[in-house]
Amino acid sequence: MLVPGARTGALRARALPAQPRGGIGGVFGDPPERLAVATTTTAAALPHAGAHAEPRGLAAWLTTVDHKRIGLLYGVTAFVFFLVGGVEALLIRLQLAFPDGRVVSAERFNELFTMHGTTMVFLALMPLSAAFFNYLVPLQIGARDVAFPRLNAFSYWVFLLGGLFINSGFLYGAAPHAGWFGYATLTEKPFSIGPHTDLWLVGLLLLGTSTLISGLNFLITILNLRAPGMSFLRMPMFTWTTVVTSLLIILAFPPLTVALILLLFDRFFGTSFYLPAGGGSPVLWQHLFWIFGHPEVYILILPAMGIVSEVIPTFARKPLFGYVAMVYATALIGFFGFGVWAHHMFAVGLGPIADSAFSLASMIIAVPTGIKIFNWLSTAWGGALRLRTSLCFAFGFIAMFTIGGLSGIMHASPPVDLQQTDSYFVVAHLHYVLFGGTVLGLFAGIYYWWPKMTGRMLDERLGQLHFWLMLLGMNLTFFPMHFLGLMGMPRRIYTYPAGLGWETWNLVATAGAATIGLSILVFLGNALRSAARGPAAPADPWDGRTLEWAIPSPPPAYNFATVPTVLRRDALWLTKHPDARGPGLADAAALVSGREPIHMPPPSAWPILTASAMLVLSVGALVHEVVVGLGAALTIAGVFAIALEHLPARAVPAGGHEAIHIGTTGLDHRKMAMWAFLGSECLFFGTLISTYLVYKGRSLSGPTTHEILNIPLTSFSTFDLLMSSLTMVLAVAAIQRGDTRATQRWLLATVLLGLVFLGGQVYEFNQFLGEGLGLTTNLFGSTFYVLVGFHGAHVSVGVLWLATLWHLTRRGRIGPGQAVLVDIAGLYWHFVDVVWIAIFTLIYLIQ
């Protein structure tokens, strides 16, 4: 507890300094009562404002929950990882510059390309997008922070520690070496000995946790923290792409988590999920990985598309062409993204029907993508273009991404794909999408928002040099890779002999990579120069359209002194340019000021401490069970600390402290987050149940379903769990009508019923073990124990949670004013029960 007063639970406001330079009032002098941002707000006007001891220096950064600081942390960290991934790429290109290269050994090379892919996807591009989400989304929607500031900090620290963890292998010669896609059986024990793959899979589980929590946080932030009047179709495009990206994260990461968990069981506990010798199939890994992996491509590209959709209208000085179509195209790309995973698997042999279906589905994605490209072009067409560096990168994005998209059509056609997949042609394709698309798009965003984030301008001439070097470099690097692929050069080879005609283009590609490296140096020089002596940035250097340009650069901690009310799309633009309003709107202001107290969350040390505990847990997986136990205990303690940190010492009345969690939709953030989390959980259990069904009847030996399942016992357990849902409903009803005694009674009853269920499970597992069905006996045993075990773990978490609520209600810390806390736990509990009904039906009843 670093901040005095925090224990009172009151979220603390900070004393407001007089507004620094900027603010739209300063720009065009509307009457004060109609300003988006009041220019003078004094501390005295605000409740809770007072002098609090603010952590300073390093401590301030370690405990920050400010979305802008976290955004900067994400940005800097991800950029450092981007440089690391870039150095890995340069080493790869050096090795391949000439035939029979001897720069690195085969072993190092395999580690380099594995970590290049893993780093760029999980540690550089996704977190760079997260940096923009963090910094900008709250500003664009007129919010003061994200819905869950401490979880936001937690996501960042888990990302940082996970990134260090997964890279630590380089220090002891055990970096991951089986490809970023980790295809079984190469990742299995017989073929990947040592900690390489363990490091990779545990690291990805850590990073997945971080990403999932971010996804939930941003979805709820956008749904629930929009300024008054900011309806969905008034949101900036970047915010829209964040919504779709967050949804993709929430739904796509669970299959990856399950895939990794099954691999973990194979490697650590001897199951055979992906091993044919035990009846498993390495193709299952590919399905699970690409069900995640293809949406992941959109997770990487959509934020860049959002950035470009902001940059082009600003510098063309006209609105985004076909805004509504762009919104639908974004949503459709996200939606179709879940139905095309098997186009990564045309060479696997899925049969002509699956090949054709996935081929057609993949082609359909070209339609919304084409809409986007032509709408961007139309936005520029007829505009008054200001060719700033940011716009150059955005135009570069359009051209390069189009090349990547068009070659993608080839990979949607299986006969063509069979020639190109796993060849350098695909390397060219994916880099035109992820470098030409994502990286150029992110640089457009960096040049665009740098002044807002740092308060200083970047140099235009250096920026232009950076752009042209990077554009030239990427085309020199990646365009020849098309040729190499067509000339039969496969991916992921550490060496190649002379005489296949590959020498020239490999050398050209290496020269291109060096050019990209040079362009990055120019950027770093520009960034350092700006930091050292860049001119100060005004609030609105580009004549921007979205709300972040209405406040100073960099924004104050509280963002908006008064929250604006948004009456139109592009409200700031219309407010600044009345002549742009069009007929009928000429006299209507697009932005008006609201007035309300400022609540700012206090800093917290628990996010970084809990993230560190998770690191201990992960290290334990590689070291010793005792460390795992310690890490797990510390993680649980950290979760409790975060949960209880802001819980008042005494129950609070309705409408008081809890009201700050009610947002734009009129719903509680936490309840919405629970719904979104349960959506994610549906995918998690859906994937586990699918695995069970796929492997049903494929056990090679040992007891299976009908020989072993005890229907009467499980029927009783099911009845018991259903009853616990009833008692849960009664507990929620009791606290809502203010009867705390009944609340305690029904919570306790639910806990006891949950314990009875768990007892039944322990008994059942013991029976099975006695009858010779262990985890590794056969596929039935493996799928059964993992599925039912994870459900049991969820029940255990629920029991712990409800027992805590029961305890807190008894101690008088939770009262009717906080009924929502019981309500949320109830949602979780009902979900766990519903999952059990699915398991009971599919495993026990339908044999």
Place this chain on the structure above:
Amino acid sequence: MRRLRWWRLAPLGLLVAVALTGCGLASPATTLAPKSDFGRLSHGIFLEILWWDVGIFAVVAIVLLIAIARFRERDPASLPRQVRGNARLELAWTIAPVIVLTFIAFPTVSTVFRTQAAPTGDALRVRVVGHQWWWEFEYPDLGITTATDLHLPAGQPVMLELTSPDVIHSFWVPQLGGKRDTPPGQVNRILLTATAPGAYPGQCAEFCGLSHANMRHTAVVQPAGEFQAWAARQKTPAAEPAEGSPAAKGRDLFRASACVGCHTIRGVSGGGLGPDLTHVGSRRTIAGGMLPNTPAELARWLRDPPAVKPGSLMPNLHLSEAEVTALVAYLTSLK
């Protein structure tokens, strides 16, 4: 920036020009000169999509360049017309891709079904087994097992049955058509008819571990008669060296050493982990296609396999120079 500096785009234009003319794309592993029915079908669709792609990119690039050239800000005080959209245009570029994609989808789906059809009765079956890191070719109907060189008759349908006992590899001879993976526990198929005799190099296309880069092979397509002659020779037992010759010394050494644990030489040994060596002397390459099959390279290989091929499952047997010479003499005699 007052006007577009078009010359800065010149390198890209040059690259595209090179691609379109096909200069600098000659390779014995090229996908652009198919030598089988399967390859030709894929190549046709590739060319169709390529031309659509070039056309669409040209439209996008030209519109973008014209926009950059024409629509610069001239008067900061006046705004351009604030156009928010155009339903008719937007509908047009929603429908146009659908039409283009239809043109691509029809040949795609029909080719998918054609190339994955059931084999005809006269197809020559070849079991293709991917090992870490070499290819094994077994002709069940001919009773032949060989490695690294895949001999095929020209003009006769061939059914390749792909599998692997260890990890996923991918069999690919670019000139003969697309690749297929070998997921362990599954048998995949490629049906093709090679049309022109020749030696077409290929290599494993799915990352399969340390020496993935060193898992190469050659498809040797021969006129039917030549293929028959080759098959007849391969069916014969291993050549018996003349007693007292260096090769005989090598054979005795082979018999007495660890070699027999992994390698088969029909009539001599029956190991199953490494390639069948009955006719190793007749092959073009050794060590999974990594080295030309010359006495000097064979000697280098025998001295220390893992030093030549990282991760090689064949260990360094610490042979003396005399032993290496004897083994080389024997193995090269196995024509």
